Amino acid sequence: xxxxxxxxxxxxxxxxxxxxxxxxxxxxxxxxxxxxxxxxxxxxxxxxxxxxxxxxxxxxxxxxxxxxxxxxxxxxxxxxxxxxxxxxxxxxxxxxxxxxxxxxxxxxxxxxxx
Amino acid sequence: xxxxxxxxxxxxxxxxxxxxxxxxxxxxxxxxxxxxxxxxxxxxxxxxxxxxxxxxxxxxxxxxxxxxxxxxxxxxxxxxxxxxxxxxxxxxxxxxxxxxxxxxxxxxxxxxxxxx
Numbered sequence: 001x002x003x004x005x006x007x008x009x010x011x012x013x014x015x016x017x018x019x020x021x022x023x024x025x026x027x028x029x030x031x032x033x034x035x036x037x038x039x040x041x042x043x044x045x046x047x048x049x050x051x052x053x054x055x056x057x058x059x060x061x062x063x064x065x066x067x068x069x070x071x072x073x074x075x076x077x078x079x080x081x082x083x084x085x086x087x088x089x090x091x092x093x094x095x096x097x098x099x100x101x102x103x104x105x106x107x108x109x110x111x112x113x114x
Numbered sequence: 115x116x117x118x119x120x121x122x123x124x125x126x127x128x129x130x131x132x133x134x135x136x137x138x139x140x141x142x143x144x145x146x147x148x149x150x151x152x153x154x155x156x157x158x159x160x161x162x163x164x165x166x167x168x169x170x171x172x173x174x175x176x177x178x179x180x181x182x183x184x185x186x187x188x189x190x191x192x193x194x195x196x197x198x199x200x201x202x203x204x205x206x207x208x209x210x211x212x213x214x215x216x217x218x219x220x221x222x223x224x225x226x227x228x229x230x
Binding site: 031040041042043045048050055088090094095096097099101102103104105106107108110 | 146201221
């Protein structure tokens, strides 16, 4: 089945220790997104790739970076995680033409910062 | 005004009950509307798209009122397995926000608990 896969599902890192989360998709969608979601809050968009074009949200801290080496893969790098970065990180994909805006999410990576 | 507003709940209803969720959105130029379901500690999953004429999928009915910028979701004959948070989702419009129309704005969700 076509899907969005995230690894790892759970990640524990130390304060200030860089961490990389990965996302892959078999849907062949041209847009990939990274969201941060904290308890009882809406998913918050960090950035997205439209094909190879990177689009950062204005309020995304510089501590968060992303790479998309090819259509199928996208990475989220947190350079110096703080306690406030503990959250669920969700990867999503979509096509970007009218009538097909729905997004499909991976299972998420739950990040704990100690 | 928040872009997408929902009653956070929780809605606690008995099995078999009918429950309705409402959502308002601020961007009058939005064209695409969805309801997503999110189980505790899981990812959001697309429940259904919302069309102008209203649409139904089994026990679920979605309605859109463009004039009032209002979306609703009706669940009939509630099951225990319907317990989840329901997210109202609307596409953005690049003319106003600079964001691409393909981007989505999520509400905080309405929590539903169906009780035996």
